[in-house]
Amino acid sequence: MSNQIFFDFGNSRVKAWLCRHGEVLSRFNIPHQMAMEELIPALPADFKKAVDFIGVASVLDDDSNNAFARVAFMTWAVSPQWANSQKxxxxxxxxxxxxxxxxxxxxxxxxxxxxxxxxxxxxxxxxxxxxxxxxxxxxxxxxxxxxxxxxxxxxxxxxxxxxxxxxxxxxxxxxxxxxxxxxxxxxxxxxxxxxxxxxxxxxxxxxxxxxxxxxxxxxxxxxxxxxxxxxxxxxxxxxxxxxxxxxxx
Ligand SMILES: Nc1ncnc2c1ncn2[C@@H]1O[C@H](COP(=O)(O)OP(=O)(O)OP(=O)(O)O)[C@@H](O)[C@H]1O
Ligand SMILES: CC(C)(CO)[C@@H](O)C(=O)NCCC(=O)O
Incomplete structure (x- = not known):
């Protein structure tokens, strides 16, 4: 695996980290009153290169998460993996x-x-x-x-x-x-x-x-x-x- 992106969708801001071998190559942090479709254009250019893995923690609702999954697949041809609370x-x-x-x-x-x-x-x-x-x-x-x-x-x-x-x-x-x-x-x-x-x-x-x-x-x-x-x-x-x-x- 080479490049990975991790997303944190909080209630008011989205943060993203572009990582390789556990090291952060680039980071991004903005308010996300925007539609999910507007998120990708807002990302710095280095985030738009090929990635092998997208890991997400989101406290947003299913509609927002599904919208993100769609734009992520269109952008990177990768389905995001979702962290979930478990026992x-x-x-x-x-x-x-x-x-x-x-x-x-x-x-x-x-x-x-x-x-x-x-x-x-x-x-x-x-x-x-x-x-x-x-x-x-x-x-x-x-x-x-x-x-x-x-x-x-x-x-x-x-x-x-x-x-x-x-x-x-x-x-x-x-x-x-x-x-x-x-x-x-x-x-x-x-x-x-x-x-x-x-x-x-x-x-x-x-x-x-x-x-x-x-x-x-x-x-x-x-x-x-x-x-x-x-x-x-x-x-x-x-x-x-x-x-x-x-x-x-
Ligand atoms: N880069 C920033 N510039 C200005 N304010 C910031 C910045 N990052 C965070 N804040 C402040 O921190 C608060 C949001 O914190 P944080 O980003 O940790 O929460 P969040 O994304 O809403 O996540 P959660 O929903 O998990 O609390 C906002 O009230 C905002 O005032
Ligand atoms: C409490 C917040 C808003 C903190 O970001 C988030 O963890 C959340 O939406 N929690 C769901 C409810 C709970 O943790 O019991």
């Missing part, structure tokens, strides 16, 4: 009562961190997903509205909460609407992550490492009192592991 993968166990219902992005992230003995993985995207993995078992998690979704909910649900764009360099109580809103959202997300970890550590009776990923990870990281790693491309690590082609030839 068990390579000795990693899914904690959901119905494992198929765990978002595949969460499952792939769990697979990516599953070598850590006890780990919390937080995906800071459109939604914020907090998942726990201990001894290769997914122990469940939490789903919260993400930063932008919370901001939009406040603006749409009120008459007078009209923040400007804001920075959350510090989390002292805000003295303007903009500060109060941006800091409020961050303190809520940070508080949720810290409480979830502290409760999990108590229940497990051991320390839990923390990995952050996703577009908003940089907004949360500086405010967390818990030490953590930020791994922006964690989902790619998981996808390569899932499809077993991290280092294949």
């Amino acid at each position: 068990e993968f390579a000795g990693v166990y899914n904690g959901y009562a119905d494992p198929r219902l765990l978002g595949v992005d969460r499952w792939v992230n769990v697979i990516a961190v599953s070598d850590r003995p006890c780990c919390c993985v937080v995906s800071c995207g459109t939604a914020l997903a907090i998942d726990f993995v201990a001894d290769r078992r997914h122990c469940g998690g939490f789903i919260l509205p993400g930063y932008t979704m919370q901001l939009n909910a406040l603006i749409h649900g009120t008459k007078r909460v009209r923040p400007d764009e804001g920075k959350t360099i510090e989390l002292a109580p805000g003295v303007s609407t903009t500060e109060a809103v941006h800091r409020g959202i961050v303190i809520g997300l940070v508080g949720a992550v810290e409480k979830a970890i502290s409760d999990f550590e108590k229940a497990e009776g051991r320390a839990c490492s923390l990995v952050l990923t996703g577009g908003e990870a940089g907004k949360l990281g500086p405010h967390l009192s818990v030490s953590h790693d930020i791994i922006p491309e964690l989902l790619l690590v998981g996808l390569q592991r899932y499809f077993g082609c991290a280092m294949s030839t």
